[in-house]
Amino acid sequence: MKLLNKSEILSALSKHPIGRGTEATTYDAGRYVVRVPHTVKIDKAFRENLSNDTYNYQKVDNIHGRRNFGQPLYNLTDPKSGAVMLSVCKKVDGITTNDLVEEPLTTKQKSDAMAVAIEKMRIMASAPQKSYRRLVDDLNHLAGTNFTIDPCEGNMLINPTTGRFYIIDLRPVKNIRNVGDLILLLLTDIPDMPDNAEYFELEQKIVNKLMRAAQSCGLSVPEQLKLKPRALEVIKSEAARQLYKNNYQNIALHTHTK
Ligand SMILES: Nc1ncnc2c1ncn2[C@@H]1O[C@H](COP(=O)(O)OP(=O)(O)OP(=O)(O)O)[C@@H](O)[C@H]1O
Ligand SMILES: [Mg+2]
Numbered sequence: 374m375k376l377l378n379k380s381e382i383l384s385a386l387s388k389h390p391i392g393r394g395t396e397a398t399t400y401d402a403g404r405y406v407v408r409v410p411h412t413v414k415i416d417k418a419f420r421e422n423l424s425n426d427t428y429n430y431q432k433v434d435n436i437h438g439r440r441n442f443g444q445p446l447y448n449l450t451d452p453k454s455g456a457v458m459l460s461v462c463k464k465v466d467g468i469t470t471n472d473l474v475e476e477p478l479t480t481k482q483k484s485d486a487m488a489v490a491i492e493k494m495r496i497m498a499s500a501p502q503k504s505y506r507r508l509v510d511d512l513n514h515l516a517g518t519n520f521t522i523d524p525c526e527g528n529m530l531i532n533p534t535t536g537r538f539y540i541i542d543l544r545p546v547k548n549i550r551n552v553g554d555l556i557l558l559l560l561t562d563i564p565d566m567p568d569n570a571e572y573f574e575l576e577q578k579i580v581n582k583l584m585r586a587a588q589s590c591g592l593s594v595p596e597q598l599k600l601k602p603r604a605l606e607v608i609k610s611e612a613a614r615q616l617y618k619n620n621y622q623n624i625a626l627h628t629h630t631k
Pocket of ligand 2: 394
């Protein structure tokens, strides 16, 4: 079952993209998104091939059930090379939890980036505890798959209305990630964050909720407990760092198998 017809795909590609990363550009297509790798040029030949059904339809196995990682549902591939020309993916309604900041920043850019980061952290800090439990549950689910998190900016979204987190942009590699990687997805990495009392307070709230969730859910495999120094580098306040360090060792491992 193709979820979008070719005119819906063409119409999505004619609009302004909703996101652009290092690997692909993503377009809004109503209930879904269309993701086009940067290696593919959206030119006349591409549009014609799409209209003439030249590309092969390839359904992607559903291994995530009803979870939403913005994962591809099907790909259109080039019949000759087998290369993926585009993917139709689950859509996530939300805003990125953190954004890439590229130095050097002017004073104005830095204060704008900080204001945005703080606003996003207010939303994350007030997200219900249940959202954090779902996030840890997603981490547990991924440990049992051949997919891994890419803990970089833009790879987690939050729905500001529901407070629900969505990890996106999974990598098809078996590489077990830990709660520290969730911290890298949650917290901004603005360098030399100036002393900001609210920032520190929000960071503490977020780390606290995440730690509580990890303790109440437990983790499914020991690798998820491995500490990465990078996560501690990203945490700016001493209080949040202590919270992480003190609770990290207390996170239980699942004793039962699902
Ligand atoms: N399924 C989706 N639903 C909603 N927005 C999406 C979806 N996929 C991507 N986006 C938007 O597009 C942006 C870039 O997407 P994505 O991270 O998948 O691209 P990428 O090129 O793989 O990025 P990276 O630079 O991490 O390799 C995201 O930060 C997000 O804003
Ligand atoms: Mg990305």
